[in-house]
Amino acid sequence: MERMPQDAAPLLQVRDLAVEFATMDGSVRAVENIGFDLAAGETLAIVGESGSGKSTTAMAVIGLLSGNGRIAEGSITLDGQELVGAPESVMRKIRGRSIGLVPQDPMSNLNPVSRIGTQIAETLLAHGMATRSNVAKKVVETLAAAGLPDAEKRAKQYPHEFSGGMRQRALIAIGLACNPRLLIADEPTSALDVTVQKTILDQLGRMTGELGTAVMLITHDLGLAAERASRVIVMHRGRIVEQGPARQILEDPQAEYTKALVAAAPSVAAVRLRPEVFRGTATKTTDSASPTPLAPAESAPATATPPATATPRISQAPGAAADVANILEVDGLTKVYKVRGSKEDFAAVKDVSFAIPRGETVAIVGESGSGKTTTARMILKAVDPTAGAIRFDGQDVASLNGRDLRSFRQKVQPIFQDPYSSLNPMFTIERIIEEPLVFYRRGSAKQRAARVRQLMDDVALPQTMLRRYPAELSGGQRQRVAIARALALSPDLIVCDEPVSALDVLVQAQILRLLGDLQREYGQSYLFISHDLAVVRLISDYVCVMKNGELVEAATSEEIFTNARDPYTRALLASIPGNELDIAV
Incomplete structure (x- = not known):
């Protein structure tokens, strides 16, 4: 330097x-x-x-x-x-x-009706860094420098056609476009997997050394x-x-x-936050022992989990009989999208099979665009699979409708990656958290108000924020509101899509402990999607590694982090920033 x-x-x-x-x-x-x-x-x-x-x-x-x-x-x-x-x-x-900016939230900082290339071109032209004749070439060069593959094709796409990580890279491209003397990078890699994160940070390092950019x-x-x-x-x-x-x-x-x-x-060398996996020592009930007084009026009896000596399956062959030990089973899951202007379809998820044992945490890791979030959306029944089956509590999710679908929606709740777009900007924080309780007619107004206050305490937000709106909160505070909303109904399975990526380490640790406490006491199950392998090490029992829509490795968390077999998994582990530093206690 x-x-x-x-x-x-x-x-x-x-x-x-x-x-x-x-x-x-x-x-x-x-x-x-x-x-x-x-x-x-x-x-x-x-x-x-x-x-x-x-x-x-x-x-x-x-x-x-x-x-x-x-x-x-x-x-x-x-x-x-x-x-x-x-x-x-x-x-x-x-x-x-002179001063470039890479903001934290890609969805609120990219124009949804303008192509990515157009947005970069506007910056280059406004500051005289390109002419009409060469701006297209410079846009492609800028996107490539920010780590986006097939940059010429990506320049013609819109923000909604990008994954969260790809949108963040587009913002980085805009921030670096004019080679500023000072670059302000506000959580520039919080939405990126570790391998792409390394590419971006290496690029920032080269700018610092070669151009004198601060x-x-x-x-x-x-x-x-x-x-x-x-x-x-x-x-x-x-x-x-x-x-x-x-x-x-x-x-x-x-x-x-x-x-x-x-x-x-968090550190990849750290031990699991919950040292003993939940093994039937507690059952989730709907009476006074419930974590909330707002339990549904009707509920099926809890299913006992296997004894401590049992080893739940992580992968399962298509067509195999359902295992009552698993709250969720995925068989041969495939999702294919039509690509506008192309004769070839895009397979976002290819023949993926795994199971989530009841009361445990399965994490899915992989690069941006590997199919993690698409898999989660199919499990949430937000996107229909092209092929394959999803079973929740032994029921085929694809066949659910009416009362059964309503019950499924209450038992399976999401925590989305982007808190800005998943929170209604016109609602107060209090109304946002209370919304699922009102929709599913849980408790009285007094009980709901008490539950909202309890959830604010759980996610470390002061109750004085209840009257505020999402725009008045920081990115991390908005994510805590999203987590509180997901916990409101005390679901059996929570699909967590990068739930702590926007949080500082103190609140991150508190949220992870909260998730672990719920799991230990009530048998909560989690599908945990993350690019942060140090966090995955703390929260997961099992890890599935995805690459290009395929499952390349699946094993216990201990095996993945101490004896990874697939070269891609080893590359992910090697890319973690600060992994060699002893900064965690």
């Missing part, structure tokens, strides 16, 4: 920064007394829990605070130019050309911060509590809050 001379002025200087937001309860100061320098060619990571002020600080630098926010005090200079108070006309020239990396991934940043700033409740060299901060933290962050960081 190229270093600036000792007497050279920093590229970015932040001094005594304070940001306030106007709310229904009055003015709230989100960050205060923030000060730091960032040199050309340096990568600075800002870490901290959701709501600590990380993203607010970044948005203040680029002048993109929400309408109710303002810089109350302080100075921000870029290469000596004061940005605080600069006219919008000046900031428009700076954004994209990177402000906002992340909750301490391993990533330790591996990619030269310095780390730790924020808590709007203030900086510690800053210094990355390895020093993460290996020898001084502040109590930093110590708590490091202790909560």
Whole structure:
């Protein structure tokens, strides 16, 4: 990495920064007394829990605070130019050309009715980085540099035709398009699998070394911060509590809050959060022993799980008899999509078979586009399979209708990857969480209100947020609301599609423990989809590895993480950022 001379002025200087937001309860100061320098060619990571002020600080630098926010005090200079108070006309020239941005949420930052290539072309043309004659070529080059395969084809597609990880890569392409001097990356790889994450981070590293581009990396991934940043700033409740060299901060933290962050960081070397797998020592009931007083009026008796010596199957041949030990069984699942403008169909999932033992967790891992989410959507009966069978509690899911389908919807609940698009922006947080209780007529109004408050406590959100709307919450806070909503009906199976990818490590650890506690006490079952193998190591009993729509390896979690057999699985494990660092307790 190229270093600036000792007497050279920093590229970015932040001094005594304070940001306030106007709310229904009055003015709230989100960050205060923030000060730091960032040199050309340096990568600075800002870490901290959701709501600590990380993203607010970044948005203040680029002048993109929400309408109710303002810089109350302080100075921000870029290469000596004061940005605080600069006219919008000046900031428009700076954004994209001098300061690039990779925002956290791809769905709310990509135009849904504009092709991906068009959106990148607009950035290049607006800042004079391309002409009408060569912009198409530069768009393809930009997408390829961001790690998107078949870039020429992808440039012609729309955001809804991309997976979550592909959309995030498109945002990264836009942020890097003009080779900015400063790149603000707000959780730039939170939706990406580890192999693509490595590609993107390597690209950011090359920019830092070759072009002298400074990177402000906002992340909750301490391993990533330790591996990619030269310095780390730790924020808590709007203030900086510690800053210094990355390895020093993460290996020898001084502040109590930093110590708590490091202790909560997941590691692939960590042991399973729930050391003893649920084996019939408790049964889920619908009486007073239920985790919630809002249980359905009618419920089938719980099925006993096998003794501790039994080994539940992970894969099952198509046509095999149902095993009562499994809450869900998938046989030969296949999903084929028609591709517009192409004679060839696209097989998103190809002949996948596995089972979820009752009261246990099966994780599906793999790269973006490997078929993980498509498999989950078929299990949720949100997408119909092209071939194969899905059985829940011994019933064929495809044949469910009427009362049986209504019962299935209550027993199988999702936690989606993107909390912004899965929460109604017109509903308050209270109404969002209460919605499934109202729809399925669970309890009285008083009981529902109590249940909502209990769920807010469970996911570590203050009850004062109940009157707020999704747009007033951070990405991590929105995801906790989505988790609370999924837990509201106390379902038997929860399909978790990247449920903690947007959460900081402290809340992530709390949510994982909550999921583990529910499983231990009530026999909760989970299908856990994630690209974060360290999290999978903590939560899963079994792991299925998917690549290009196919199941390439399936085994116990212990076998996968200690003795992976497939080269692709070994490549995934080798790509985890910070895996070689001893930063987890």
